Amino acid sequence: MKKAIAIIVVILLIDQISKIYIKTNFFYGEEVVVFDWFRIYFIENNGMAWGAEFGGKSGKLFLTIFRLFAIAGIGYWLYSSVKKNAPNILIVAISLIFAGAMGNIIDSVFYGVIFDTPINGVATLFAEKPYGELFYGKVVDMLYFPIWSGDLPEWLPIWGGKPFTFFNAIFNVADTAISTAVGILIVFNKKAFPKHD
Structure with a gap:
């Protein structure tokens, strides 16, 4: 369990430090080209995969509450797996899932009440006038790998x-x-x- 907790703490620290740094040092939409195929590109979303949204404000609240229940289930899965002496590779995988889910939950639950969102500036941590409410924060994204860009061949159906x-x-x-x-x-x-006999 100590190793699992260590993995979770390290991932959470890297995740939150990188997000806070980006949010307080980058303009929204700002891009830094590290390599042609790797860029730091600051965007935010309401927390669904690929920035998808549904149901407006109530949908966002539902998503955040669902995540809280999900993280409780993942936590129980991790605890149960450790107690049953599950293989280390499973413990590592569950720890990574828990840390990742928790990292995005922190954004969703708290970022709306600790950050502001200036139109032409960088955000302030612990702002006097935050941009949202508890449970309505936006998830910070920044890792972008546009490995290849171009037009698809004409002969491809639909996307050609x-x-x-x-x-x-x-x-x-x-x-x-x-x-x-x-x-x-x-x-x-x-x-x-x-598989056990």
Whole structure:
């Protein structure tokens, strides 16, 4: 359990420090080109995958509350797996999922009441006039890997001749932790979930 907690704390620290730094040092939409295929690009979203939204304010509240229940379930899964002496690879994967989910929950629950959102400036931490309410914060994203951009071949059905960027998603450290964990569980499925006679 100590190793699991250490993984969670390290991921959460990296996630939150990077988000706070970006939010308090970057204008919304600002981009820094590190390499042609890797950029720091500051955006925010209401917390669903790929920035999708549904149901307005009530949908956002539902999503945040659902996440809180989900993190409780993931926490129980982690505790139960440790108690049952599950394989280390499963413990690591669950810890990454927990840390990633918690990182984005912190944004959703608290960022609306601790940050402002100036139109032509950077945000202030612990602002006098925050941009939202408790449970209505926006998730900060900044990692962008546009590995290839161009027009797709004309012969492709539906998308032929249209501009396309691979990889177009913009995400954060918390999202990376969750995706890494899912990858671990897929690739090392037999080690993570061994069959017992």
